[in-house]
Amino acid sequence: MALLLPDTRPSRMMLDDGALVLPGFITPEATHLLRIIEQVAAFAPFRQMATPGGGTMSAAMTGCGAAVWVTDHTGYRYTSHDPLTREPWPAMPPLLAELGEQAAQAAGFTGFTPNTALLNRYAPGSRMGLHQDRDEGECSQPVVSFSLGRSAIFQWGGARRTDPVRTVILHHGDAVVWGGPARLFFHGIKPLGHETHPLTGDLRYNITLRYVARTTH
Numbered sequence: 702m703a704l705l706l707p708d709t710r711p712s713r714m715m716l717d718d719g720a721l722v723l724p725g726f727i728t729p730e731a732t733h734l735l736r737i738i739e740q741v742a743a744f745a746p747f748r749q750m751a752t753p754g755g756g757t758m759s760a761a762m763t764g765c766g767a768a769v770w771v772t773d774h775t776g777y778r779y780t781s782h783d784p785l786t787r788e789p790w791p792a793m794p795p796l797l798a799e800l801g802e803q804a805a806q807a808a809g810f811t812g813f814t815p816n817t818a819l820l821n822r823y824a825p826g827s828r829m830g831l832h833q834d835r836d837e838g839e840c841s842q843p844v845v846s847f848s849l850g851r852s853a854i855f856q857w858g859g860a861r862r863t864d865p866v867r868t869v870i871l872h873h874g875d876a877v878v879w880g881g882p883a884r885l886f887f888h889g890i891k892p893l894g895h896e897t898h899p900l901t902g903d904l905r906y907n908i909t910l911r912y913v914a915r916t917t918h
């Protein structure tokens with residue numbers, strides 16, 4: 702019963718200059734965040750999006766805020782409307798933006814004003830290949846990520862795809878923040894195993910908060 706063990710990890714783990722894990726940072730708000738995910742998904746359902754290469758994303762995605770990252774056979778972009786429902790994406794819940802700002806602050810980034818939250822849902826076997834977050838049209842603000850439910854193995858590389866990759870386990874309640882010199886570093890998620898979490902069963906959710914400056918309809 703992992704939940705009954707005290708969390709003895711340090712309150713911050715540096716990955717690189719500008720990148721760190723804040724273990725347990727959002728644990729007190731975890732059930733609230735899971736409820737927010739449910740509410741967003743009721744309007745903008747999770748879906749496995751097509752990729753330009755002809756495949757589909759392994760994780761199911763949705764989001765909220767002024768714009769949300771989408772992919773289809775034509776490429777990646779941020780849209781103001783959900784291509785599935787043709788409605789505007791659900792508004793950013795104030796708690797999400799506040800927690801994002803607090804996590805960024807704890808990591809030394811002041812003035813983070815997230816206007817998009819991407820929600821990822823991982824089932825057993827779901828993964829996210831090594832990638833950079835670089836469709837935002839600006840890099841001055843950090844990315845803040847919250848992990849909920851099942852744990853996952855996070856891969857942390859460097860500025861080049863071929864740089865050595867380290868692994869870190871991200872648990873329910875953990876936040877990761879990166880920006881500054883690490884803002885465009887490669888990272889990914891290894892295929893999820895089959896254990897279960899008391900709150901989410903065999904699923905893992907990830908919320909990434911960003912500031913996006915470049916948006917289409």
Ligand code: MD6
Pocket residue numbers: 821829834844845846847877888889890906907909
């Ligand atoms: C995930 N996250 O943790 C995938 N990107 O499920 C990301 O790709 C990610 O966690 C940018 C910043 C934080 C992240």
Ligand code: FE
Pocket residue numbers: 832833834888
């Ligand atoms: Fe990413």
